[in-house]
Amino acid sequence: MKRSQYVQLSLATSVALAISGCNSEPDTISVQQKFNFQSVQECVDGKLPVDICSDAYIKAMAEHRSRAPLYDNQADCDADFVENWCQQESNGKFIPKLGGFQISADGTFTQADLDRAKAAGMDAGNSGNSGGSGGSTNGLLTGLLIGNMLSGGNRSYYSEPVYRYRDDRGGYANSTLNQRIDSGSTFSRSRQAQMGNSFKNTRPISVASSTSRGGFGSQASARSGWGGSSKSSGRSSS
Numbered sequence: 001m002k003r004s005q006y007v008q009l010s011l012a013t014s015v016a017l018a019i020s021g022c023n024s025e026p027d028t029i030s031v032q033q034k035f036n037f038q039s040v041q042e043c044v045d046g047k048l049p050v051d052i053c054s055d056a057y058i059k060a061m062a063e064h065r066s067r068a069p070l071y072d073n074q075a076d077c078d079a080d081f082v083e084n085w086c087q088q089e090s091n092g093k094f095i096p097k098l099g100g101f102q103i104s105a106d107g108t109f110t111q112a113d114l115d116r117a118k119a120a121g122m123d124a125g126n127s128g129n130s131g132g133s134g135g136s137t138n139g140l141l142t143g144l145l146i147g148n149m150l151s152g153g154n155r156s157y158y159s160e161p162v163y164r165y166r167d168d169r170g171g172y173a174n175s176t177l178n179q180r181i182d183s184g185s186t187f188s189r190s191r192q193a194q195m196g197n198s199f200k201n202t203r204p205i206s207v208a209s210s211t212s213r214g215g216f217g218s219q220a221s222a223r224s225g226w227g228g229s230s231k232s233s234g235r236s237s238s
Contacts, residue, residue, distance in 0.1 A: 027111040031141050036162060036174065038100040052103070052149050056159035060101035064161040067177065068095045069190035076189035082164045082172065093191065099164040099174050105145045105157035117144050 037043040043053035070093045071077035077086035077094040086094045117140045149157045160176040167173045175183075187193055 028108055029111075029114070029141070030106070030108045031145060032106045033104070033142065033145055035103040035105075036100060037103075043101075043103075048103075048146060049150055052146070052157075056101055056103045056157075059159040060161040061098070063159075064095075064098055068161070068163075069177075069187045070095055070192060071190055080165070080185075080187055080189060082166060085164055096163050098161050100162040102160045102162050102176050103157055104160070105149055107145050107148050109141065109144055113144060114140055 035043070035046070035048065037046065037053070040050075040053045040057045043056070044050050069077070069080065070089075071080075071086065072093065074086050074088070074094050077096060078084065081096040086096050088094055114137070145157075160178065162174050162176055163180075164172060164174055165180070
């Protein structure tokens with residue numbers, strides 16, 4: 001049996017779920033899902049495990065400090081993001097503040113996996129169309145994805161920083177750098193662009209490959225806000 005469908009649903013802050021059943025094996029469902037959160041606490045409140053939320057935050061922060069566009073003045077930084085949103089580093093340069101982080105996960109499941117999850121009541125968020133007494137189909141698939149993220153199996157997930165910016169209509173929006181690059185942004189005012197280093201869409205390192213259990217949970221889960229100073233990042237001005 002070959003099936004194909006695309007489903008949008010809402011869980012916690014923001015979630016996009018893509019389901020594709022067009023695989024060589026029958027009754028196999030491939031799932032891609034994105035979770036957007038403004039803080040670790042919001043991620044935990046959205047019923048994702050604290051280990052995943054904490055590790056995703058730390059990975060997003062690391063990428064932010066190594067890859068965020070760097071500017072000589074606040075005006076240029078604000079022009080690419082949001083006015084009065086950028087902050088000054090210890091080297092005198094400016095970078096945009098974090099607006100949150102995005103967790104992307106994918107996995108492939110069989111109908112048997114879905115049936116077992118339904119029997120166990122593994123429904124994350126009760127969102128989407130009803131899949132029977134055991135929970136909604138979308139919620140069950142989300143539960144299976146979360147289980148695989150925790151187990152560190154052959155399915156992986158990764159995290160990216162999210163930034164606020166003004167869209168073409170003048171409204172406020174949130175997006176990862178990769179999403180903005182895909183839409184045509186070049187960040188031409190940044191130091192990187194001026195030095196001839198163009199921004200490219202690169203997939204971040206998988207969180208699952210370096211997940212630490214219990215090491216970061218209590219510390220990172222306490223970080224419920226964004227936009228604090230990052231003057232300790234030690235970025236070079238060159």
